[in-house]
Amino acid sequence: MDMSVFDLFKIGIGPSSSHTVGPMVAARRFLVECGPLDEAVGVEAHLYGSLALTGVGHATDKAVILGLMGETPQDIDPDTVEDKLAEAELDGVLRLLGTKEVPFSMKTNLVWHKQSTLPEHPNGMRFVLQLKDGSVVERIFYSVGGGFITAAGETQRVAEPGSVQVPFPFTTMAELLAQGHEHKLSIPHMLRANELARMSEAELDAGLDRIWQTMRDCIAHGLVTHGQLPGGLNVKRRAATLWKQAHCIEGKRVNELPHDATHQVTLYAMAVNEENAAGGRVVTAPTNGAAGIIPAVLRYYAEDCRPLDAVKGIRDFLLTSSAIGMLCKRNASISGAEVGCQGEVGVACAMAAAGLVAALGGSNEQIENAAEIGIEHHLGMTCDPIGGLVQIPCIERNGMGAIKAITAASLALKGDGTHFVSLDNAIETMRQTGADMQVKYKETSLGGLAIHVVTVNHAAC
Numbered sequence: 001m002d003m004s005v006f007d008l009f010k011i012g013i014g015p016s017s018s019h020t021v022g023p024m025v026a027a028r029r030f031l032v033e034c035g036p037l038d039e040a041v042g043v044e045a046h047l048y049g050s051l052a053l054t055g056v057g058h059a060t061d062k063a064v065i066l067g068l069m070g071e072t073p074q075d076i077d078p079d080t081v082e083d084k085l086a087e088a089e090l091d092g093v094l095r096l097l098g099t100k101e102v103p104f105s106m107k108t109n110l111v112w113h114k115q116s117t118l119p120e121h122p123n124g125m126r127f128v129l130q131l132k133d134g135s136v137v138e139r140i141f142y143s144v145g146g147g148f149i150t151a152a153g154e155t156q157r158v159a160e161p162g163s164v165q166v167p168f169p170f171t172t173m174a175e176l177l178a179q180g181h182e183h184k185l186s187i188p189h190m191l192r193a194n195e196l197a198r199m200s201e202a203e204l205d206a207g208l209d210r211i212w213q214t215m216r217d218c219i220a221h222g223l224v225t226h227g228q229l230p231g232g233l234n235v236k237r238r239a240a241t242l243w244k245q246a247h248c249i250e251g252k253r254v255n256e257l258p259h260d261a262t263h264q265v266t267l268y269a270m271a272v273n274e275e276n277a278a279g280g281r282v283v284t285a286p287t288n289g290a291a292g293i294i295p296a297v298l299r300y301y302a303e304d305c306r307p308l309d310a311v312k313g314i315r316d317f318l319l320t321s322s323a324i325g326m327l328c329k330r331n332a333s334i335s336g337a338e339v340g341c342q343g344e345v346g347v348a349c350a351m352a353a354a355g356l357v358a359a360l361g362g363s364n365e366q367i368e369n370a371a372e373i374g375i376e377h378h379l380g381m382t383c384d385p386i387g388g389l390v391q392i393p394c395i396e397r398n399g400m401g402a403i404k405a406i407t408a409a410s411l412a413l414k415g416d417g418t419h420f421v422s423l424d425n426a427i428e429t430m431r432q433t434g435a436d437m438q439v440k441y442k443e444t445s446l447g448g449l450a451i452h453v454v455t456v457n458h459a460a461c
Contacts, residue, residue: 022143027067057388145335222271339434365417
């Protein structure tokens with residue numbers, strides 16, 4: 001499988017990996033691949049399907065403009081976004097890749113095709129570069145979930161010759177388990193070996209540590225930040241207030257009930273997704289809409305499970321969880337627009353459950369069992385964000401997904417790894433369920449909570 005842990009875990013900004021991160025990357029790639037821009041006189045971006053229907057709520061318009069400016073999700077400072085966009089709109093000029101100036105207005109140069117989709121994926125984009133001689137350069141891209149993008153036709157391509165050859169290739173969990181059995185190696189050990197075919201051990205560990213530090217910073221910022229989330233629903237941040245209530249009233253520790261640790265896990269996840277909804281710095285894990293689950297369970301592991309070697313455990317967690325994400329992406333989808341939220345929160349839950357089992361020293365069979373439980377109990381989950389915003393039900397849903405992940409890990413660790421439904425079967429079921437799901441329940445905000453709540457009473461949300 002030609003995929004890395006750093007493909008699944010990408011540092012970027014909110015509120016959406018498929019609707020914000022992907023379009024930003026695609027817009028920039030389009031211009032980079034166009035070559036010299038000296039003859040450019042204009043540019044247009046056409047957005048289709050789910051990108052058009054919920055793009056404003058997911059900041060797709062802003063992301064496309066930033067990408068055309070040459071910005072990248074991992075490098076842009078979230079605090080500078082609004083100023084950059086306001087300046088461009090006020091001047092009526094866009095500096096393509098930071099160099100070539102062309103006239104630009106969001107009202108005319110961004111075109112929303114709400115009634116149309118492109119053939120390869122619900123998240124389609126068409127970019128048009130206009131040249132001085134009257135000719136145009138056009139390309140179509142798809143944002144296929146988790147910040148991954150493909151150009152038209154790339155989804156059918158096989159791996160290019162010369163792709164990295166890893167020591168433990170796998171396309172199914174059955175293959176990974178068989179290799180572990182044959183070589184008497186754990187899943188995190190095999191995933192580490194695969195990554196070391198691409199980079200040095202120092203680079204790998206530094207990258208994993210950076211991912212975890214970014215996750216920790218996101219939780220920490222979310223737990224102290226109050227206020228209202230953008231987008232028009234007037235949703236108030238709750239994580240910081242609930243965190244304070246859970247820890248101290250008039251200087252005294254409160255809430256000493258047995259379930260307090262799990263309550264904290266919920267708040268960790270909510271803190272991350274409030275940061276995401278506000279357009280802050282997050283780690284796609286494996287998507288932005290589900291970005292709170294893995295950080296929450298990781299912090300639970302580091303602080304509540306009393307690990308003997310937390311650094312190694314955290315690295316094993318991330319490597320193992322990436323294997324589950326790779327399988328789900330390859331054999332089903334991690335795109336809410338393609339399979340609903342089962343492909344986002346469901347996959348993140350499975351990844352977190354598997355990672356926690358690995359960090360706690362579970363067997364390969366127990367890791368697989370935990371991931372299967374995580375997927376199985378999210379099958380059929382719809383993606384129906386109110387107002388097209390990654391807020392309701394997304395923020396609370398991450399908290400619930402984190403708790404499910406811990407429960408799945410606990411069940412798996414207390415068994416011997418044998419179970420009836422394999423992870424491969426659960427992933428295939430998720431794929432088929434997503435294919436059968438009506439479009440209105442797949443990140444279009446045309447069904448479910450999106451229409452049964454927002455049209456009645458915004459204030460009640």
